[in-house]
Amino acid sequence: MNVDLHCHSTFSDGLLAPAVLLERAHWRGVDVLALTDHDETAGLAEARAAAAQWNIRLIDGVEISISWGDHTIHIVGLGIDPEYSALHEGLKRIRHTRDSRAVRIGDELAKVGIEGAYAGALTYAGNPALVSRAHFARYLVEQGHAGDFRSVFDHYLAVGKPGYVEHQWATLEEAVGWIRDSGGMAVIAHPARYRVTKDEMRQFITRFKALGGEGIEVVSGAHSHEEYQEYALVAKEFGLLASRASDFHGPSESKVDLGSLPDLPADLKPVWHGW
Ligand code: AMP
Ligand code: MN
Ligand code: MN
Ligand code: MN
Numbered sequence: 001m002n003v004d005l006h007c008h009s010t011f012s013d014g015l016l017a018p019a020v021l022l023e024r025a026h027w028r029g030v031d032v033l034a035l036t037d038h039d040e041t042a043g044l045a046e047a048r049a050a051a052a053q054w055n056i057r058l059i060d061g062v063e064i065s066i067s068w069g070d071h072t073i074h075i076v077g078l079g080i081d082p083e084y085s086a087l088h089e090g091l092k093r094i095r096h097t098r099d100s101r102a103v104r105i106g107d108e109l110a111k112v113g114i115e116g117a118y119a120g121a122l123t124y125a126g127n128p129a130l131v132s133r134a135h136f137a138r139y140l141v142e143q144g145h146a147g148d149f150r151s152v153f154d155h156y157l158a159v160g161k162p163g164y165v166e167h168q169w170a171t172l173e174e175a176v177g178w179i180r181d182s183g184g185m186a187v188i189a190h191p192a193r194y195r196v197t198k199d200e201m202r203q204f205i206t207r208f209k210a211l212g213g214e215g216i217e218v219v220s221g222a223h224s225h226e227e228y229q230e231y232a233l234v235a236k237e238f239g240l241l242a243s244r245a246s247d248f249h250g251p252s253e254s255k256v257d258l259g260s261l262p263d264l265p266a267d268l269k270p271v272w273h274g275w
Pocket of ligand 1: 065131132149150158249
């Protein structure tokens with residue numbers, strides 16, 4: 001069974017509309033797909049209709065941005081109820097603060113001579129309530145400020161760069177609570193991508209588990225093969241369910257396509273074991 005439990009549509013910073021994403025998943029042989037837009041569930045209705053057409057099992061998902069100390073971490077919710085009010089209201093609050101953050105990113109970029117970046121990013125956002133750094137990155141590449149999508153982050157948008165602004169996202173407690181109370185399972189997204197020490201990651205996982213978090217992405221489009229091995233061990237040590245997660249954003253930007261990651265190591269318990 002080909003399971004892919006993390007991807008993005010135009011309702012956040014993906015390049016494909018949900019219906020196009022589902023058609024692509026079909027042609028790529030995906031049986032079970034979770035749409036996990038950043039802080040947004042509005043794409044799920046279109047995805048659900050397309051999933052029925054292509055005979056794909058769609059898992060209602062979301063990728064929630066949280067602040068943990070100085071760090072921004074992403075928590076994926078799988079099998080959530082997007083109508084559940086605490087989740088719905090919580091995500092609405094995050095989107096609201098995203099907008100003021102995007103204005104601040106634009107102000108910071110103006111200080112280094114890049115004018116109009118907020119308006120420019122908005123032209124790339126399929127959902128004006130959900131402006132992400134990926135939209136700024138596309139605009140900055142278009143304007144010739146960097147050669148490609150990845151190097152924009154290195155020069156302008158990553159932590160410590162001119163267009164990076166501090167931001168307070170949801171708390172870990174809120175994100176795991178909203179996900180669980182809505183009937184879903186909380187999963188740590190791409191754990192190898194955070195600038196935390198191994199000790200901090202262990203503290204984080206311990207807290208995540210205490211709150212009822214259950215899973216971790218092991219085979220991720222954002223991980224190297226060495227990192228699959230590293231997080232397979234972490235999953236086993238902490239008794240976490242393991243996820244397979246492309247984090248696909250679009251054909252031109254993502255190196256891993258839908259459904260095309262290696263299988264999970266056989267000795268791990270997948271998050272879908274009980275589905
Ligand atoms: P935001 O949630 O607005 O901070 O935007 C984060 C998004 O920007 C991620 O979900 C990725 O889509 C993209 N992103 C962040 N860092 C990088 C990077 N170093 N290279 C490529 N894309 C990145
Ligand atoms: Mn993204
Ligand atoms: Mn993420
Ligand atoms: Mn993602």
